Amino acid sequence: MSKSIAVETRAARKDYGTGTHTVRALDKVSVSIDQGEFFTLLGPSGCGKTTLLRLIAGFETPTAGQILLDGQDITADPPNLRPINTVFQSYALFPHLSVAENIGFGLQMMGRPKAVVNQAIEKMLALVQLESLASRKPQQLSGGQQQRVALARALAPQPRVLLLDEPLSALDLKLRKEMQRELKRLQAETGITFIFVTHDQEEALTMSDRVAVMQSGKILQVGAPRQIYNHPVDRFVADFIGETNFLSGRVAAGRATLSSGEVLPADVAGHAGEVTFAVRPEQVSVCAADASDCLAAIIVDTVYFGTDTHCHMRLGDGTEIVARLQNAPSGEIGLARGDAVGLRFEPGALQVLAQ
Numbered sequence: 001m002s003k004s005i006a007v008e009t010r011a012a013r014k015d016y017g018t019g020t021h022t023v024r025a026l027d028k029v030s031v032s033i034d035q036g037e038f039f040t041l042l043g044p045s046g047c048g049k050t051t052l053l054r055l056i057a058g059f060e061t062p063t064a065g066q067i068l069l070d071g072q073d074i075t076a077d078p079p080n081l082r083p084i085n086t087v088f089q090s091y092a093l094f095p096h097l098s099v100a101e102n103i104g105f106g107l108q109m110m111g112r113p114k115a116v117v118n119q120a121i122e123k124m125l126a127l128v129q130l131e132s133l134a135s136r137k138p139q140q141l142s143g144g145q146q147q148r149v150a151l152a153r154a155l156a157p158q159p160r161v162l163l164l165d166e167p168l169s170a171l172d173l174k175l176r177k178e179m180q181r182e183l184k185r186l187q188a189e190t191g192i193t194f195i196f197v198t199h200d201q202e203e204a205l206t207m208s209d210r211v212a213v214m215q216s217g218k219i220l221q222v223g224a225p226r227q228i229y230n231h232p233v234d235r236f237v238a239d240f241i242g243e244t245n246f247l248s249g250r251v252a253a254g255r256a257t258l259s260s261g262e263v264l265p266a267d268v269a270g271h272a273g274e275v276t277f278a279v280r281p282e283q284v285s286v287c288a289a290d291a292s293d294c295l296a297a298i299i300v301d302t303v304y305f306g307t308d309t310h311c312h313m314r315l316g317d318g319t320e321i322v323a324r325l326q327n328a329p330s331g332e333i334g335l336a337r338g339d340a341v342g343l344r345f346e347p348g349a350l351q352v353l354a355q
């Protein structure tokens with residue numbers, strides 16, 4: 001069954017300012033987001049995430065390109081005519097209104113009958129589990145509770161699409177984890193398409209159906225979390241999503257070799273010439289120095305992380321490689337600085353990246 005597309009941008013471009021002061025915030029961004037999808041925009045500060053949300057919401061007009069909703073061109077529609085709502089990083093609740101009044105505000109503005117508004121408030125209060133706090137004012141709530149109210153307020157008019165711009169970044173780690181699960185639940189229960197912005201790669205990987213990785217106004221890769229993590233298209237994506245080791249080498253006559261000449265077990269189909277190999281720290285294992293099929297290395301440092309130990313090693317050519325080794329119940333990994341060891345990559349772990 002083919003999925004229907006909720007939001008589509010076609011070669012969307014956004015320039016801020018004029019003349020020599022122009023900033024190209026978005027450059028030919030074309031992306032399709034499916035109906036009911038949890039879609040995440042991930043990228044460093046200034047890469048254009050908020051700008052893309054603002055174009056979809058209608059707060060900004062693209063310099064070129066189109067925005068479509070359910071196949072209709074909405075590029076020229078003002079925000080209030082788009083069935084799209086936004087949750088911002090700062091919850092921006094109305095301080096003089098109660099929790100219930102905040103939630104009902106949007107529907108009231110739309111002129112819905114009081115009974116309909118009240119019914120929606122009840123439903124939303126239950127959805128975000130704040131029934132007992134309905135009459136409180138925002139300043140009488142914790143950060144997480146305020147964020148729940150902001151979510152309920154945005155969901156109450158039943159938008160087709162909910163845009164969430166770093167909605168969890170003001171929360172401490174524990175509450176943030178709780179709210180991540182809460183958001184996933186809300187999305188599953190309402191079936192609304194969520195477009196979520198974060199610069200936290202772990203948040204993107206754990207929450208999303210698909211992730212778009214952005215850099216300098218462009219989308220570099222769109223894919224399911226596993227696909228992006230295991231098959232990054234380039235060095236930027238590999239580096240941005242989790243920790244990665246990079247090794248310089250080349251591919252010739254169907255063989256992958258390091259600059260130092262040692263052969264690597266990489267699938268090199270479709271590659272030739274100078275390349276970069278990428279491998280995740282959890283896909284590197286340490287073996288005895290004289291074991292077969294391994295690269296000789298010296299341990300530079302070991303760092304204890306509780307669940308695992310990060311073992312920093314140096315290859316003959318000076319390249320540093322980190323292996324993430326699961327700790328034994330004793331907490332010891334039996335390796336120390338200066339030890340000569342061998343290192344090995346799990347089958348299929350080496351990715352070949354164009355340089």
Ligand SMILES: Nc1ncnc2c1ncn2[C@@H]1O[C@H](COP(=O)(O)OP(=O)(O)OP(=O)(O)O)[C@@H](O)[C@H]1O
Pocket residue numbers: 016017023024025043044045046047048049050051052199
């Ligand atoms: N109103 C504006 N006028 C001029 N330049 C702007 C304006 N808004 C954003 N920019 C620039 O456009 C680029 C993209 O900004 P945007 O806010 O979309 O980034 P972002 O990915 O959301 O970053 P962050 O993670 O810091 O929120 C940046 O270089 C920014 O300085």
Ligand SMILES: [Mg+2]
Pocket residue numbers: 049050051165
């Ligand atoms: Mg932003």
